[in-house]
Amino acid sequence: MKQILIITAILFNCIHAFNQQLEPLSKTIGKLNLTADPRLELLSAVQVISDYPTINRKVSYSKELVQFFVKNKAHDASILTSQLAKEYDFAYNAPVDFMLHLSQVPELKVVHPFSNRIIERANGKSNLEEYGLALHHFAIESNFTAFWNNKKSWYQKMIDYTASDLSGYDPVENLESYYNESKNSYTVIISPSLAGGYGIRIPSSNDGLDIYACLNPTEMKDGVPYFSWLGLIHFGWHEFSHSFVNPLTDKYKARIEASSKLYDPLENEMKAMATNNWGNCVNEHIIRAIYIRLMAIYEDGSKAKLQLQNEKSLGFAYIEPLVEKLKQFEHERLTKDITFSEYYPTLLNVFDSLSFSNNELLLNPPFSGPIRAVLGSHKIAIIYPTNHPDTTILQSIYNYVSNIHKMKSDVSILCSDSAALTMDLTDYSIMAYGTIESNLFLSKYKDLFPFKITGNTILTDKVHQGTSLRLITCLPNPFNNKRGMMVNTSTSNLNIKGVANAFTDDFIVFEDIENILQKGIYKKVGTWSF
Numbered sequence: 001m002k003q004i005l006i007i008t009a010i011l012f013n014c015i016h017a018f019n020q021q022l023e024p025l026s027k028t029i030g031k032l033n034l035t036a037d038p039r040l041e042l043l044s045a046v047q048v049i050s051d052y053p054t055i056n057r058k059v060s061y062s063k064e065l066v067q068f069f070v071k072n073k074a075h076d077a078s079i080l081t082s083q084l085a086k087e088y089d090f091a092y093n094a095p096v097d098f099m100l101h102l103s104q105v106p107e108l109k110v111v112h113p114f115s116n117r118i119i120e121r122a123n124g125k126s127n128l129e130e131y132g133l134a135l136h137h138f139a140i141e142s143n144f145t146a147f148w149n150n151k152k153s154w155y156q157k158m159i160d161y162t163a164s165d166l167s168g169y170d171p172v173e174n175l176e177s178y179y180n181e182s183k184n185s186y187t188v189i190i191s192p193s194l195a196g197g198y199g200i201r202i203p204s205s206n207d208g209l210d211i212y213a214c215l216n217p218t219e220m221k222d223g224v225p226y227f228s229w230l231g232l233i234h235f236g237w238h239e240f241s242h243s244f245v246n247p248l249t250d251k252y253k254a255r256i257e258a259s260s261k262l263y264d265p266l267e268n269e270m271k272a273m274a275t276n277n278w279g280n281c282v283n284e285h286i287i288r289a290i291y292i293r294l295m296a297i298y299e300d301g302s303k304a305k306l307q308l309q310n311e312k313s314l315g316f317a318y319i320e321p322l323v324e325k326l327k328q329f330e331h332e333r334l335t336k337d338i339t340f341s342e343y344y345p346t347l348l349n350v351f352d353s354l355s356f357s358n359n360e361l362l363l364n365p366p367f368s369g370p371i372r373a374v375l376g377s378h379k380i381a382i383i384y385p386t387n388h389p390d391t392t393i394l395q396s397i398y399n400y401v402s403n404i405h406k407m408k409s410d411v412s413i414l415c416s417d418s419a420a421l422t423m424d425l426t427d428y429s430i431m432a433y434g435t436i437e438s439n440l441f442l443s444k445y446k447d448l449f450p451f452k453i454t455g456n457t458i459l460t461d462k463v464h465q466g467t468s469l470r471l472i473t474c475l476p477n478p479f480n481n482k483r484g485m486m487v488n489t490s491t492s493n494l495n496i497k498g499v500a501n502a503f504t505d506d507f508i509v510f511e512d513i514e515n516i517l518q519k520g521i522y523k524k525v526g527t528w529s530f
Helices: 002-019 038-049 060-072 076-088 093-099 116-121 125-141 144-166 171-179 229-251 253-257 260-272 278-298 301-313 319-336 340-347 349-354 371-375 391-407 440-444
Strands: 025-029 032-036 185-190 198-203 209-215 219-221 224-226 380-384 412-416 429-433 452-454 457-459 463-465 470-477 480-490 507-512 515-520
Touching (some): 032 144, 038 060, 038 144, 076 125, 093 116, 116 125, 144 219, 144 229, 171 278, 171 340, 185 229, 209 229, 229 253, 253 278, 278 301, 278 319, 301 319, 301 371, 371 429, 371 470, 371 480, 391 412, 391 429
Parallel strands (some): 032 185
Antiparallel strands (some): 219 224, 452 457, 470 507
8 A cells, every 4th residue: 555655646746747837047137037938949849840941950959959859740739830830921920929928838828818910820819729739738748848957057057148248237228218118027038949039029917018039149158059248239129129119010000001102112122031011111110220229329320320231231221211210209208208109100200201202212222332232132243253374263263153143043143254344234233253363354343442452462441461361342333333242352262262251341351250350331422442
């Protein structure tokens, strides 16, 4: 009898532990909660073993997830994850938003009513309920609790390293000061396998909003990913801002729809960033404009100007008038104590006005960089060199640029330097490779460049010497200043190759990406210069 009681007690404890609700790991800095959340890690586990499209499978943590959970690849939760994404576009922020409406793993009961937006994205409440039940069964049958418990110290380090880098700085203060209003709570959920960041808001019990920035960490220390203070501030400003801005866009939906024709010329660029309608496009324009103003106020004006240039290069054509209009809000906030919510209808005047204007200069402005603005173009001429006695080196460069052409085959043409000299490239962005002497196209237009390369020396406003120096830069297309030209050159054709770089500058002088000698933006009054 005693043995039966002991066995019964053991079984009871095992069942209790198996079904025990997991708890997030957290650390608080001011009003900011830094968190690792079991719900998002369970979601990542299911997404990474399914055919789900927007998950970061390259990080080592994702490989750990695959190794542990791949045995459950045929589970209903995995199948539904793929189906919902493919058939109803239940991807990007939608699954994350869904998870935050549920209780903790493994129960996963609905604790916050689903918004109409989530229901629409899943094509019905019944699909959400079925998915939640499948995830609940997955959590139990895959023994997710064991995985979470085994990684708890690693998750805690992820939070601790991030908190340590913040050194007590609370970015929420800047945000609340700018909007002149506040939310119920602010939580950053750090989730290593997320592909990007998402701003989520959940109604709280006191009629406020609990808002979340769900982010993938950007730094690494001792094999543990974490956020640097600057990265967290920038991502946090953007993602938290969605919870200040998006509800207002929903509130003024009819008025915003009246200017929806402004979306048409931006559609290709916006859809490439999963901004699939005019309302979302308005949100992104406003949030990015606010981000630029926050940079100008709390960092410095030059960074804000560069960020404005970057946003325009991504296709946010209407952002500059919004930035200027926000300066008026900042003045009225100081003089009249107005909140952003109160000012929002006035901010929409920008779109009202643009909808009745000829926006040629906004939609098709003179090229102003940065380098990535050329890389993201939709009509590109890629030019390879032919003027060099060593045909082996020329073949190597040709092979390299041919691969680039293949990756951009739907938007690019590939041509030799001699052929380019006879072509009409007025409507093209240009990507030209090789030393100035070996590329006949670059050689013809070298007097237009603000830099010079002589022997082993690259002259900018500084003197750089070395046998393996490289320069990647952008300039206006010599035939059309509304199109750009990227020059990938060097002191030697042996060094012509690509680098993994965001290219948010106009020029970069380097030996390798670990040894950058100079980078920055040009002065663009008349002729571009350093």
